[in-house]
Amino acid sequence: MNNVAVVYWSGTGNTTAMAEAVAKGCSGKLFPSDQFDAAKVDAFDAIAFGCPSMGNEELEDSEFAPMFEACKPKLNGKKIALFGSYGWGDGEWMRNWEADCDAAGANRVCDSVICMEAPDAEAQAACEKLGAALADA
Numbered sequence: 589m590n591n592v593a594v595v596y597w598s599g600t601g602n603t604t605a606m607a608e609a610v611a612k613g614c615s616g617k618l619f620p621s622d623q624f625d626a627a628k629v630d631a632f633d634a635i636a637f638g639c640p641s642m643g644n645e646e647l648e649d650s651e652f653a654p655m656f657e658a659c660k661p662k663l664n665g666k667k668i669a670l671f672g673s674y675g676w677g678d679g680e681w682m683r684n685w686e687a688d689c690d691a692a693g694a695n696r697v698c699d700s701v702i703c704m705e706a707p708d709a710e711a712q713a714a715c716e717k718l719g720a721a722l723a724d725a
Contacts, residue, residue, distance in 0.1 A: 590667065591631070592616035592722050595624045596638035597652035602673035602706050603640045609712045610636045610671060613719025621651050626658045634667035634697070634722040635659075641674035641681040664693035667725045669718050670700040673707065697725040 592614040596607035611618050616636065619628075629635065639652045647653040670685055682702050689696060698721035703711035 589615070589723050590633035590725060592634045592636065592719065593619055593624065593628065593632040594636045594638070594719070595619045595621055595655075596636075596671075597621040597640070597648045598638075599640065599642075599648070600673075602703075603638050603671070606671050606673060606701065606703070606707050606711065606715045607636075607638050609707065609715035610638065610669075610719040610722075613716035614723035616719060616722070621655045624655060624659075626662055629659050629662040629666065634669075634725060635663075636669045636671060636719065636722055638671040639685075640672045641677060641679075645674075645677045645681040645684070647681065647685065660688075660692045663689065666694055667697050667722060668694045669696060669698050669722050671702070671715060671718060672700075673703050673705060675705060695725075697721050 594616040598604040701714045
């Protein structure tokens with residue numbers, strides 16, 4: 589079983605709930621994004637990153653995006669998965685984020701999980717499966 593970090597930012601609690609479900613699925617360690625940095629990347633076999641859609645379908649830009657950009661050079665070949673919630677749009681922020689991770693050489697081990705607003709039972713189950721996929725990858 590992989591040692592998994594679950595790194596997230598949440599403004600309303602929706603992405604926190606998703607992160608907790610991911611951690612449940614992998615017995616991973618939860619890190620709010622202000623408690624994680626590039627120096628911690630190598631300590632984990634796999635990382636789940638979670639961030640809601642903000643503004644014009646983008647990652648939260650004051651805390652999460654700078655942390656993620658600093659980690660990105662260390663993601664080449666790293667097993668990762670992505671998750672997050674949104675309140676509008678069609679998930680464009682996640683497609684852009686996936687493309688950015690692919691360009692960085694990250695190994696996305698499963699489909700990303702997104703949900704509108706608070707995660708329902710289906711989204712919670714999908715988050716647990718995402719965590720399990722990272723743990724077993």
